[in-house]
Amino acid sequence: MSGKYLVTGGAGYVGGVVAQHLVEAGHEVVVLDNLSTGFREGVPAGAAFIEGDIRDAAQWLDDSYDAVLHFAAFSQVGESVVKPEKYWDNNVGGTMALLAAMRGAGVRKLVFSSTAATYGEPVSTPITESDPTAPTSPYGASKLAVDHMITGEAAAHGLGAVSLRYFNVAGAYGSCGERHDPESHLIPLVLQVALGRREAISVFGDDYPTPDGTCVRDYIHVADLAEAHLLALDAATPGEHLICNLGNGNGFSVREVIETVRKVTGHPVPEVVAGRRGGDPAVLVASAATARERLGWNPSRADLAGIVADAWAFAQQHAK
Ligand SMILES: NC(=O)c1ccc[n+]([C@@H]2O[C@H](COP(=O)([O-])OP(=O)(O)OC[C@H]3O[C@@H](n4cnc5c(N)ncnc54)[C@H](O)[C@@H]3O)[C@@H](O)[C@H]2O)c1
Numbered sequence: 230m231s232g233k234y235l236v237t238g239g240a241g242y243v244g245g246v247v248a249q250h251l252v253e254a255g256h257e258v259v260v261l262d263n264l265s266t267g268f269r270e271g272v273p274a275g276a277a278f279i280e281g282d283i284r285d286a287a288q289w290l291d292d293s294y295d296a297v298l299h300f301a302a303f304s305q306v307g308e309s310v311v312k313p314e315k316y317w318d319n320n321v322g323g324t325m326a327l328l329a330a331m332r333g334a335g336v337r338k339l340v341f342s343s344t345a346a347t348y349g350e351p352v353s354t355p356i357t358e359s360d361p362t363a364p365t366s367p368y369g370a371s372k373l374a375v376d377h378m379i380t381g382e383a384a385a386h387g388l389g390a391v392s393l394r395y396f397n398v399a400g401a402y403g404s405c406g407e408r409h410d411p412e413s414h415l416i417p418l419v420l421q422v423a424l425g426r427r428e429a430i431s432v433f434g435d436d437y438p439t440p441d442g443t444c445v446r447d448y449i450h451v452a453d454l455a456e457a458h459l460l461a462l463d464a465a466t467p468g469e470h471l472i473c474n475l476g477n478g479n480g481f482s483v484r485e486v487i488e489t490v491r492k493v494t495g496h497p498v499p500e501v502v503a504g505r506r507g508g509d510p511a512v513l514v515a516s517a518a519t520a521r522e523r524l525g526w527n528p529s530r531a532d533l534a535g536i537v538a539d540a541w542a543f544a545q546q547h548a549k
């Protein structure tokens with residue numbers, strides 16, 4: 230059955246890919262984005278666009294919407310350590326206003342972009358949703374605060390909500406890909422070196438307690454992630470807040486990612502070791518058993534070389 234969905238942050242990387250999947254599935258999509266880090270061209274053809282802030286969502290939300298998919302946020306771990314107030318204001322303040330607007334309009338279904346950064350340094354690997362949450366950055370803390378807010382909203386006011394805790398999103402889907410400005414994410418930065426746009430990639434710390442000393446992350450293809458959002462819309466149950474990790478369960482170090490980029494692109498990628506970046510846990514790898522059981526999620530693009538190849542195709546298109 231087709232529905233009408235508000236996609237906050239749909240001019241950004243992940244929100245744009247999910248909006249594209251919703252349009253392709255025949256749904257009516259309205260993107261709300263203030264373009265603070267997104268791009269007007271990132272909104273897929275076939276989706277309506279409102280240039281506005283989530284804090285003003287009450288102006289546009291009404292009971293014609295079946296659900297909100299909420300991506301709008303600031304999301305850089307390192308920046309949040311030096312500008313924490315920016316993260317509390319937008320991520321927490323903005324979401325409070327959005328939840329109030331949803332309550333006022335009678336929109337009772339939500340899918341929220343949570344994050345692996347809510348866990349902090351894991352007590353064991355892979356991370357499950359019942360593991361302790363002790364964020365090591367204000368970004369992670371702001372997302373955890375929103376998860377707590379949503380739990381209360383579901384219990385008190387019957388919201389049906391799913392928080393998807395993404396691990397490291399990468400890859401591209403057709404013409405939708407990652408182009409944060411300035412870019413801070415590892416894979417697009419390494420690809421910029423392969424393209425000759427940067428001299429070298431800085432490795433943020435090689436003295437972590439990992440096999441090669443660099444941080445280990447679980448990279449997930451953005452299209453697999455998008456499919457989970459459509460499944461989450463079906464799984465959302467009034468009064469319940471379901472939390473699901475989304476990752477492939479495989480960890481790759483920063484050095485392994487750089488080596489994969491060398492192989493996929495055929496370009497040399499010089500690297501220089503820099504100091505640790507604030508807020509980075511050593512290892513983040515997901516158990517996605519809950520997503521498989523509760524959403525019926527079955528990712529099909531887990532291969533890191535394939536993820537990098539899709540990101541590389543997108544980076545080359547946009548380098549022209
Ligand atoms: N990219 C990842 O690896 C990753 C991992 C875990 C979680 N997440 C979460 O996924 C979501 C999307 O991330 P992304 O990588 O696509 O980031 P992005 O910066 O590309 O997209 C965020 C979008 O939200 C918009 N926005 C921000 N604040 C807004 C506001 N107050 N009102 C309206 N629009 C606003 C921005 O303009 C942008 O288009 C974020 O919530 C992020 O925390 C991302």
Ligand SMILES: O=c1ccn([C@@H]2O[C@H](COP(=O)(O)OP(=O)(O)O[C@H]3O[C@H](CO)[C@@H](O)[C@H](O)[C@H]3O)[C@@H](O)[C@H]2O)c(=O)[nH]1
Pocket residue numbers: 304305306307344345346395396397398413414415416418430431432433434444445446483506509513
């Ligand atoms: O130039 C760079 C950029 C990154 N890194 C390292 O590469 C790893 C991955 O970094 P990055 O791509 O910035 O992703 P994360 O900091 O792991 O954070 C991403 O993944 C998290 C979930 O794991 C999400 O919550 C965040 O929103 C998303 O930005 C980290 O160890 C970084 O220190 C480098 O060594 N050099």
